[in-house]
Amino acid sequence: MTDQNLNNRGVGGAVSGMGTAQPSALSTNAVLRNTYMLLGLTLGFSAIVAYAAMVMGAPRLGFIPMLVGFFGLLFLVNKTANSAWGLLSVFLFTGFMGFTAGPVVSMYMAGASGASLVTSALVTASLAFVGLSAFAIVTKKDFSFLTGFITVGFFVLMGAVLVSWLFDLTVMHTAISAGFVLFSSAVILWQTGAIVNGGERNYIQATVTLYVSFYNLFMSLLHLFGVMGDD
Secondary structure, three states: OOHHHHHOOOOHHHOOOOOOHHHHHHHHHHHHHHHHHHHHHHHHHHHHHHHHHHHHOOOOOOHHHHHHHHHHHHHHHHHHOOOOHHHHHHHHHHHHHHHHHHHHHHHHHOOOOHHHHHHHHHHHHHHHHHHHHHHHHHHOOOOHHHHHHHHHHHHHHHHHHHHHHHHOOOOHHHHHHHHHHHHHHHHHHHHHHHHHOOOOOOHHHHHHHHHHHHHHHHHHHHHHHHHHOOO
């Protein structure tokens, strides 16, 4: 697999005698198809790893180890996104995220209404993801105007998470979770819109962005539903 294959730049060139609009549409469709195919595989792999962590009774990772693992593997994905190694990096990253999710899900499952709580969060996150993605694909709207909101939102949320950890402000957790729900929803629209409108040509990077958005959406909803259900 070459850099050209991963970036899907050669799709249009392989079709001779067509205008520029047709190859562009073919390239966009290829990125969209490859992104959601890889996203489905990584979500399935992540779920398997999460289940294994639950069965093994793995402990929750601390804040610092999780932060190092997240940004370290994310850096690896970005460095290898234009090569065949990018696929391995994606599965390493999503496997790690699944491992961090397992103990958290186990904690909620231990509650009286644990199973229904986890199911509700998963179904809600899935419906929201599908609905937002479908809206961006069908309307083909340009959501680049959300770039500023997403950039500012990222730093605000990271700052809130850090402050909450440093000063043990558990009262902030609900507000942070609500913020992540809005942030993740905006990122899903932004990233899907970028693919549909030809602004994203690397399906590995697009997959990771959408995966992290779904992960944050699910985990945040799980916390919010847990608070509302006193779990």
